[in-house]
Amino acid sequence: MKYLEDMILEHGEVVGEDILKVDSFLNHRMDWQVYNEIAQEFYRLFSDSGVNMLLTIEASGIGIAAVTAQHFKVPAVFAKKAKTSNIGDDLYRAMVHSFTHGSTSDIVVSKKYISAGDRVLIIDDFLANGQAALGLVSIVEQAGAELVGCGIVIEKGFQEGGKKLRDMGIRVESLAIIKSMSEGKIVFA
């Protein structure tokens, strides 16, 4: 998606070899136009797939999923990190390891909000090692729901998350795929 690639080139900041900061428009300051473009594109890609709910994970995925839900006219559920939860015991759980924060956390989704028969589109801001996405995939499987695919804003193509998911037969649509960021230079796939 050219529009997004241009935003990344203009406003993204590479830190070290593998951190891309897009705080100015994606995950601290949410630029309404960027969000609108992203949501429209996810809708274009998946509107024929019978999606009846979106699934994401707190925190950065929430805004993107909420705006995308306005285009699909379906609900968006966000998985919560377990410690914050006052949402009952009837939960699907998955373990998610964050390489960025060096910690492992339980994510949970109430069994009330995802069921067999649901056609789920997973939405997230970044796909790198794939840990968060795999946790969400596990929750979809536990619920016996149908996974339509993953809509990712930025995929770090040089990390293994995208390959893992595609090797599982999952449709992954990443709006920008970064092939490399060596020496601060962003190259798209």
Add this chain to the structure above:
Amino acid sequence: MKYLEDMILEHGEVVGEDILKVDSFLNHRMDWQVYNEIAQEFYRLFSDSGVNMLLTIEASGIGIAAVTAQHFKVPAVFAKKAKTSNIGDDLYRAMVHSFTHGSTSDIVVSKKYISAGDRVLIIDDFLANGQAALGLVSIVEQAGAELVGCGIVIEKGFQEGGKKLRDMGIRVESLAIIKSMSEGKIVFA
């Protein structure tokens, strides 16, 4: 806002004397129609106020602010809880105590995304003790920005947050104000 009050009566769940769970449409499963109605109403209330940015706090405020931003056509910035931050050192900080979780955390906003001259509308899902809102107000003050008001989805009118903010001269617009929840019965103001 009658629509929201009806949703709360139909789908809200009172736990004990002072916890209202609205997970099914507001802060775990985000109902796209409810979000659209909320965003429209915030826009109606504040569209004449020259708002040029929204400010909220992770996690539950993010979705509401992101959708509301689509109506205002302005960016929405969300304050981050400090431990998760890889967003640099140039930060406004405030302490926020959560009575729900029994913990105090630092919230931060990058100085890049709020400045003197900004006209800020604070958005949040709940107003109870007012700790989160007061933290955000402090950040607006530190930045020397203008606070236009607070748009709150659900105010617990029997707790002191609303009074505190209004006593400071802040315009607080709460889409539903709960007067009491004794014995599981929700009464609106």
